[in-house]
Amino acid sequence: MPVDLKAGTISVPQALKRSKKHGLVLDEPKTARSRRLIEIGPDTIAVLKRQKKLQAEWRLKAGPVWQDTGLVCTKEDGGPIKPDTYSCMFSRLAARLGLKGSPHVLRHTHATLMLKAGVPLKVAQERLGHASIVMTGDIYSHVLPGMQRQAARLVEAALKARDQNVTTGGEARPQSREK
Numbered sequence: 001m002p003v004d005l006k007a008g009t010i011s012v013p014q015a016l017k018r019s020k021k022h023g024l025v026l027d028e029p030k031t032a033r034s035r036r037l038i039e040i041g042p043d044t045i046a047v048l049k050r051q052k053k054l055q056a057e058w059r060l061k062a063g064p065v066w067q068d069t070g071l072v073c074t075k076e077d078g079g080p081i082k083p084d085t086y087s088c089m090f091s092r093l094a095a096r097l098g099l100k101g102s103p104h105v106l107r108h109t110h111a112t113l114m115l116k117a118g119v120p121l122k123v124a125q126e127r128l129g130h131a132s133i134v135m136t137g138d139i140y141s142h143v144l145p146g147m148q149r150q151a152a153r154l155v156e157a158a159l160k161a162r163d164q165n166v167t168t169g170g171e172a173r174p175q176s177r178e179k
Helices: 042-065 083-096 103-116 121-128 133-139 144-167
Strands: 009-012 015-019 023-027 036-039
Touching (some): 103 121, 121 133
Antiparallel strands (some): 009 036, 015 023
């Protein structure tokens, strides 16, 4: 099941793609890494529960024409929304909220916020479905320079805590090789 509200996870087993022969189809993601399990928080779970309730209402209204695609965002008959249409709808909603953006910008914001919050690059790579950690680092390297100062402070704090532990009878302090 792609969305497991009890476990608080979303799996990404497929991607919606446009086929010249068949229109919109669910197919393999572009990379094996794109298949992933993403943990979600309580606020996201609440939003998804409201969406599920809305879709249940649509299902009742649609009756036998309902398309059970298993998608979270659908048309009122359960069918998939064309990616271009979805992007336009998203942008209009963002504008009504006083924001500029697209689903891609939201993804970029998610990645940037993760890295600024100190989420390890490997975890960000897994959540984003990037094929390699190098790709994630290359794309979001602009976030990392500002994190250098924070890293320096964390290292210094750890060293001070270690030094304080040594002076208060904690673990032994290694001898310096400098003379």
